[in-house]
Amino acid sequence: MEWEAPESDALDFRVLGPVELLDHRSGARFAPSGGKQRALLAALVVRAGEVLSAERLIDELWGDRPPARAANALHAHVARLRRLLPSTGDGSPEQARIATHPLGYLLRLGSARTDAQYFSRLSAQGRAAVVADPAHAAELLHRALDLWRGPALEGSGRGQICAREAERLEQSRLTTLETLYEAKLRSSRHEEVIGQLERLTAAHPTRERFYDLLMLALYRCGRQSEALGVYERARQRLMGEIGVGPGPALRARMEAIMLRDPGLGAFEPAPASAESALTSLGGEIARLRNRIDVLRHEQDELVRRFKLLSEASTGSPALFEDPSRL
Incomplete structure (x- = not known):
């Protein structure tokens, strides 16, 4: 997903x-070609505005197997990355996108932005609106999630800086997904989300909030027994994965569903069987036929009275002799 770039820095x-740069002026996307270059750019972006020491960057790029002249190798990678990135101003060293400090290197964002910043802002706006305006919240959260093109920092190595940030961003993505489906349920879109939540519980078997939302969606569709079945499935998966059962929130949801708590929202019980559904339909048809017969009788009576009144308006002697005919 794209967004409008500020005029001062496109x-x-x-x-x-995957880590990349997007130039809004040309529409071009570009990224360092080598793994070490991508890892270096990713670490600098993640810690933009912060001086990263040479030792820390060497550890990020090579781990416990640095080259013999690691500082020189790092300097060479920084120089190549500088040539790839446009400056933040007039092109002078003072305006270089990657600045050299006595303690290490620093990436200046200037007025550029990161998609992670935009994602965080949209997510926060969506969370703030979920109660008062769930439909608008769902729109904002969809826009936030549409920014993702794959796993965060994909292809950027396994250094501590990138690994920790990738995990933080993934947790934020999952929280945003949970809030999105909460907003949809608040917008009475429970039928729409069942299949999506089924897939999310399968993909994230220890994420209890997805089970909770799925149980609520099923219950609101009149599928109480299936909602309780989701709780049992969650219990088995959690015991198998981490050795503990569902937490208090999921247990409370299960108990509320068993009691058909009015606070859960609409409950529409399905017919016990196809036979009972047909029986119910047959009874409704018979009632409608009886009602039609009554209405026809009333219609005939009104027609008769109308004719008699018409006779009265023309001065029919028979009507005045026997007014009971009305």
Whole structure:
């Protein structure tokens, strides 16, 4: 997903997927070609505005197997990355996108943005609106999630800086997904979300909130027994994965569903069987036929009275002799 770039700097750093840069002026996307270059750019973007020491960057790029002249190798990678990135101003060293400090290196964002920043802002706006305006909240949260092009910082190595940030961003993505489906349920879109939540519980078997939302959606569709079945499935998966059962929130949801708590919202019980559904339909048809017969009788009576009144308006002697005919 794209967003309007500020006029002063048309560059976006994108980390919600493979690390790349997007130049809004030309529409071009570009990224370092080598793994070490991508890891270096990713670490600098993640810690933009912060000086990263050479030792920390060496550890990020090579781990416990640095090259013999690691500082020189790092300096060479920084120089190549500088040539790839546009400056933040007039092109002078003072305006270089990557600045050199006595303690290490620093990436200046300037007025550029990162997709992670935009994702965080949209997510926060969606969470703030979920109670008062769930439909608008769902729109904002969809826009936030559409920014993702794959796993965060994909292809950027396994250094501590990128690994920790990738995990933080993934947890934020899952929380945003949970809030999105809460907003949809608040918008009475429970039928729509069941299949999506089924897939999310399968993909994230220890994420209790997805089970909770699925149980509520099923219950509101009149599928109480299936909602309780989801709780049992969650219990088995949690015991198998982490050795503990569902937490208090999920247990409370199960108990509320068993008691058909009015606070859960609409409950529409399904017919016990196809036979009972047909019996109910047959009874309704018979009642409608009886009602039609009554209405026809009333119609005939009204027609008769109308004719008699017409006779009265023309001065029919028979009507005046026997007014009971009305």
